Amino acid sequence: MKQSVKKLLTGAVLGLSLATAGIAQAADPLKIGFVYVGPVGDHGWSYQHDQGRLAVEKHFGDKVETTFVESVPEGADAERVIRNLAKSGNDLIFTTSFGYMNPTLKVAKTFKKVKFEHATGYKTAKNAGNYLSKTFEGRYVAGFVAAKMTKSNKIGYIASFPIPEVIRDINTVQLALKKYNPKAEMKIIWVNSWFDPGKEADAANVMIDQGVDVILQHTDSPAAMQAAERRGVYAVGQASDMSSFGPKAHLMSVVDDWAALYIRKTQEVMDGTWKPENYWGGMAEKDIIIPAFTNMPAEVATEAQQLVDDITSGKFFPFTGPIKNQAGEIKVKAGERMPLNELVGIKWYVEGVQATAPQ
Amino acid sequence: MFIKLEPRGEASRSMSYLSPLLAGLLTLVSGGIFFAFLGHDPIEALRIFLIAPVEDLYGFGELCVKAAPIMLCAIGLAVAFKAQVWNIGAEGQLLMGGLLASAVALQLMDVESFWALPLVLLSGMLGGGLWGLLAAWLRTRFNANEILTTIMFNYIALYLLLYFVHGSFKDPDGYGFPASAMFGDSSLLPILLEDTRMHIGILFALLAVVVIWVMLSRSFIGFQIKVLGLDSNAAKLAGFKHKRLVAVVMIISGALAGLAGAGEVAGPIGQLIPSISPGYGYAAIIVAFLGRLHPVGIFFASMLMALIYLGGELAQIELNLPLAVTSLFQGMLLFYLLACDVFINFKIKFNRPQISATLENS
Numbered sequence: 161m162k163q164s165v166k167k168l169l170t171g172a173v174l175g176l177s178l179a180t181a182g183i184a185q186a187a188d189p190l191k192i193g194f195v196y197v198g199p200v201g202d203h204g205w206s207y208q209h210d211q212g213r214l215a216v217e218k219h220f221g222d223k224v225e226t227t228f229v230e231s232v233p234e235g236a237d238a239e240r241v242i243r244n245l246a247k248s249g250n251d252l253i254f255t256t257s258f259g260y261m262n263p264t265l266k267v268a269k270t271f272k273k274v275k276f277e278h279a280t281g282y283k284t285a286k287n288a289g290n291y292l293s294k295t296f297e298g299r300y301v302a303g304f305v306a307a308k309m310t311k312s313n314k315i316g317y318i319a320s321f322p323i324p325e326v327i328r329d330i331n332t333v334q335l336a337l338k339k340y341n342p343k344a345e346m347k348i349i350w351v352n353s354w355f356d357p358g359k360e361a362d363a364a365n366v367m368i369d370q371g372v373d374v375i376l377q378h379t380d381s382p383a384a385m386q387a388a389e390r391r392g393v394y395a396v397g398q399a400s401d402m403s404s405f406g407p408k409a410h411l412m413s414v415v416d417d418w419a420a421l422y423i424r425k426t427q428e429v430m431d432g433t434w435k436p437e438n439y440w441g442g443m444a445e446k447d448i449i450i451p452a453f454t455n456m457p458a459e460v461a462t463e464a465q466q467l468v469d470d471i472t473s474g475k476f477f478p479f480t481g482p483i484k485n486q487a488g489e490i491k492v493k494a495g496e497r498m499p500l501n502e503l504v505g506i507k508w509y510v511e512g513v514q515a516t517a518p519q
Numbered sequence: 520m521f522i523k524l525e526p527r528g529e530a531s532r533s534m535s536y537l538s539p540l541l542a543g544l545l546t547l548v549s550g551g552i553f554f555a556f557l558g559h560d561p562i563e564a565l566r567i568f569l570i571a572p573v574e575d576l577y578g579f580g581e582l583c584v585k586a587a588p589i590m591l592c593a594i595g596l597a598v599a600f601k602a603q604v605w606n607i608g609a610e611g612q613l614l615m616g617g618l619l620a621s622a623v624a625l626q627l628m629d630v631e632s633f634w635a636l637p638l639v640l641l642s643g644m645l646g647g648g649l650w651g652l653l654a655a656w657l658r659t660r661f662n663a664n665e666i667l668t669t670i671m672f673n674y675i676a677l678y679l680l681l682y683f684v685h686g687s688f689k690d691p692d693g694y695g696f697p698a699s700a701m702f703g704d705s706s707l708l709p710i711l712l713e714d715t716r717m718h719i720g721i722l723f724a725l726l727a728v729v730v731i732w733v734m735l736s737r738s739f740i741g742f743q744i745k746v747l748g749l750d751s752n753a754a755k756l757a758g759f760k761h762k763r764l765v766a767v768v769m770i771i772s773g774a775l776a777g778l779a780g781a782g783e784v785a786g787p788i789g790q791l792i793p794s795i796s797p798g799y800g801y802a803a804i805i806v807a808f809l810g811r812l813h814p815v816g817i818f819f820a821s822m823l824m825a826l827i828y829l830g831g832e833l834a835q836i837e838l839n840l841p842l843a844v845t846s847l848f849q850g851m852l853l854f855y856l857l858a859c860d861v862f863i864n865f866k867i868k869f870n871r872p873q874i875s876a877t878l879e880n881s
Contacts, residue, residue, distance in 0.1 A: 258696060
């Protein structure tokens with residue numbers, strides 16, 4: 161008898177504490193953690209992710225609480241940082257660089273209640289999704305603008321690493337050049353870094369010395385834009401709006417806007433509807449935006465804007481056949497669109513690209 | 520009143536123990552003031568920086584994970600530095616170790632043998648050791664300055680690693696991303712403590728510290744190394760083989776850095792990726808000197824270095840401090856430690872200007 165009363169009492173107490181815990185949880189803000197590979201002041205990749213974080217804070221107010229850790233190396237350290245974020249009570253964690261993929265999944269295994277979102281990878285788990293943006297849509301427009309604006313018919317492309325994203329975007333620029341200015345050729349310099357202002361500026365200067373007069377970059381610092389401004393040539397910005405770094409050089413910027421996605425994911429976690437997905441958003445989803453076309457004739461800007469509108473509406477798709485590889489073999493038949501699952505892991509260059517594809 | 524630094528005839532024993540304590544105290548005080556200015560409770564901020572990282576077992580494990588590669592590189596560097604061989608290339612030797620270890624581990628993916636792991640680690644040591652030997656050969660054969668060659672070898676090693684990780688070592692199922700497949704279980708370092716990432720790499724580091732200590736203080740080769748460092752002419756006069764000694768210290772130093780690299784890829788990372796080291800080889804140079812090139816000093820210095828890295832991360836998470844502030848605090852600690860070393864060899868004298876007295880005397 162005594163025993164059962166005791167049990168009843170503990171049961172009641174337990175139930176009560178559970179109930180209050182439930183109430184407390186409802187009032188508690190949703191905690192969201194972010195892991196950045198660069199400094200938030202890089203004015204490129206990490207900066208844009210941080211803008212996404214700030215947009216989440218602005219949108220949800222005191223319903224969320226965010227933290228970030230910047231300049232986290234993509235080696236053994238990443239797992240600890242992600243784990244510490246999970247341990248300190250974050251409910252949703254964004255890990256924003258490719259090298260965080262395996263560490264994210266390892267931590268996700270231990271912290272089953274925490275939701276993880278990893279940028280630019282390809283693995284998912286029950287509580288870990290990944291997301292990527294279709295930079296190639298913006299890059300195609302950049303290719304068009306470069307084709308129209310070059311006088312020397314030499315375009316420069318500052319590339320980071322030969323990973324699918326970069327190969328894809330080089331291809332898309334080549335496709336645009338072929339269509340709008342077949343005489344234009346593209347020079348590629350690999351700087352083997354995502355963020356190295358010194359090397360990026362060097363690459364830009366070398367290209368300008370070789371007669372390049374429009375510089376595209378697939379790296380994150382505004383150094384190339386600044387070099388272009390100094391030397392009086394044009395440049396296209398990447399990741400963030402770089403117009404302020406080259407008032408006369410800036411043609412356009414391919415901007416990653418993570419705000420819409422981060423707000424949606426946060427809302428889903430709040431509503432309990434979050435599911436892991438392989439998300440790939442572009443202009444239609446407002447993940448890729450081109451804030452302004454500058455320093456170009458009105459008709460070029462109008463045509464470029466028309467391209468943006470057509471890509472957004474789905475009327476036009478940059479990887480529409482016929483597309484040949486470097487050996488001249490048809491890879492995508494005329495009128496067909498290259499399927500997204502092939503584009504994700506693309507390893508070959510289209511005809512006309514002067515680079516050797518990684519083996 | 521003038522403050523004058525007067526050289527001591529011989530290094531002060533008590534000061535060599537007191538100076539790190541003094542440095543610690545100065546860091547705590549100025550760190551506290553600094554955090555208070557930023558609007559944080561100074562005690563709480565210091566706790567998060569220095570104690571919170573190792574409050575639980577997982578944190579302690581992480582400290583060991585972080586300290587092991589630094590300790591291995593630093594103890595190796597100490598051997599070279601003792602011989603006045605300025606090996607700045609621990610980073611490159613670490614990368615070559617990681618690269619060669621990965622090459623072997625990728626061949627042993629499906630092998631379930633006990634020997635897989637030793638083979639992986641030994642190839643790491645071989646990679647680092649040979650990379651070090653190359654610099655030693657350039658110095659003894661062509662008189663090429665090893666500071667320059669080892670720095671340049673760091674870049675060559677990095678690009679070799681990138682070449683392979685973007686090329687033939689890439690995971691065939693990895694969608695073209697630059698990372699190898701995950702290694703097989705038999706090639707991975709066993710975990711020492713469950714639910715942590717603490718692997719047996721820390722034991723290798725401790726073993727290396729002890730072995731190098733004994734070698735430097737008790738063995739003939741250790742004696743030769745020290746003589747070479749103090750006076751290379753005396754070493755020559757005594758008949759020590761100069762070329763061989765340079766080669767030996769570079770091999771030891773490189774092999775230990777290589778082991779650190781192997782321990783990273785076969786330890787917490789578990790695969791070859793483009794960035795296997797956030798600059799451990801460079802941090803180890805600071806650690807080696809912070810530990811005064813003495814094995815015990817290096818042990819504490821690597822632990823401290825690892826702790827302030829971890830504290831820096833936690834300060835970002837818990838206090839929302841930017842990275843710049845945490846780096847500043849780390850820099851402050853290192854600055855005080857080195858600055859306080861002045862007291863070991865100098866004493867402070869307060870005295871009045873004595874111009875008139877000297878004039879009279881002359």
